[in-house]
Amino acid sequence: MHDTEPNTQSTGGADEPSQTPQLRRRENRPVEFERRRNRGSGIDIAAVLEMHLDQCKTRRSMIALLEQWLSEAQARERENQDPEYIGAVERAIEVMKGAPDVETGIFSLQQR
Numbered sequence: 052m053h054d055t056e057p058n059t060q061s062t063g064g065a066d067e068p069s070q071t072p073q074l075r076r077r078e079n080r081p082v083e084f085e086r087r088r089n090r091g092s093g094i095d096i097a098a099v100l101e102m103h104l105d106q107c108k109t110r111r112s113m114i115a116l117l118e119q120w121l122s123e124a125q126a127r128e129r130e131n132q133d134p135e136y137i138g139a140v141e142r143a144i145e146v147m148k149g150a151p152d153v154e155t156g157i158f159s160l161q162q163r
Contacts, residue, residue, distance in 0.1 A: 094139040097160035104153065113153050117144045 100113065107113040121140045124132060143160055150156030 094136055096139045096143045097157050097163075100143065100153075100157050100160065104157075107153065110147060110150060110153050110156065113156065114144060114147050117147060 100107075100117075103113070103116060107116050117140055121137065121144065124137050124140060142163075143156075146159050146163075147153070147156040150159060
């Protein structure tokens with residue numbers, strides 16, 4: 052239903068270098084080195100999106116998920132809204148819209 056974009060991702064053959072970063076959630080490998088920075092109490096939206104890679108395999112479907120989260124967050128009563136969360140989701144939408152694919156978008160969010 053969400054996966055309507057064509058898959059233009061590298062096939063990963065021996066002669067073909069990978070064009071997109073490989074995220075560990077997709078590879079099912081244990082964490083040997085934590086590459087994400089400690090953000091303290093901030094919202095790590097990249098980690099949440101990485102957990103949804105199996106559900107949202109295309110950029111379009113990930114943006115739809117983020118827009119759903121944003122709508123739900125903004126629909127809450129004013130005193131129950133979390134401005135930090137809303138800002139993180141809005142930034143994630145902008146990054147994902149500019150990314151060539153889901154993995155690159157998540158990787159870009161991890162670097163921030």
